Amino acid sequence: MTSSRLITSAVLALTLFGAAACSGSDDSGATTPATAPATDAPIATETQPDTDAADATDAAEVSIAQSRFDPLEISVGVGGTVTFTNTDPFAHTVTAKDDSPQQFDSGNFGQDETFQVEFAEAGTFDYFCQIHPTMRASVIVG
Numbered sequence: 001m002t003s004s005r006l007i008t009s010a011v012l013a014l015t016l017f018g019a020a021a022c023s024g025s026d027d028s029g030a031t032t033p034a035t036a037p038a039t040d041a042p043i044a045t046e047t048q049p050d051t052d053a054a055d056a057t058d059a060a061e062v063s064i065a066q067s068r069f070d071p072l073e074i075s076v077g078v079g080g081t082v083t084f085t086n087t088d089p090f091a092h093t094v095t096a097k098d099d100s101p102q103q104f105d106s107g108n109f110g111q112d113e114t115f116q117v118e119f120a121e122a123g124t125f126d127y128f129c130q131i132h133p134t135m136r137a138s139v140i141v142g
């Protein structure tokens with residue numbers, strides 16, 4: 001009985017010591033980074049905004065889902081590329097209308113297949129699906 005009491009108090013003493021050691025190291029750790037130069041951060045953020053070039057997207061994506069082009073109207077910069085992805089389990093085409101300034105035609109392409117068009121000049125390029133002529137959409141370049 002006496003020995004078990006000794007063990008208990010030894011464990012308690014160890015626990016208390018451990019807790020004290022932890023809080024002690026916390027104090028010393030907190031003071032060091034607080035003195036680091038905090039004046040650098042605002043200067044760095046002021047020099048950042050010159051991302052105007054991101055306005056002219058040079059790559060855009062159109063998905064074909066449930067016999068619809070999504071989005072119906074997409075914008076891309078001159079020289080940009082539009083990637084069309086068919087997610088339907090049947091074929092579609094991406095075909096430029098006759099009055100489109102640039103002609104393109106994917107031919108039939110099936111599920112999970114893609115078709116890419118690069119647009120070299122500014123303008124509005126209307127296109128449709130030859131299999132489902134009610135599917136129509138536009139790419140706006142420039």
Ligand SMILES: [Cu+2]
Binds near residue numbers: 067091092130131132
């Ligand atoms: Cu179609």
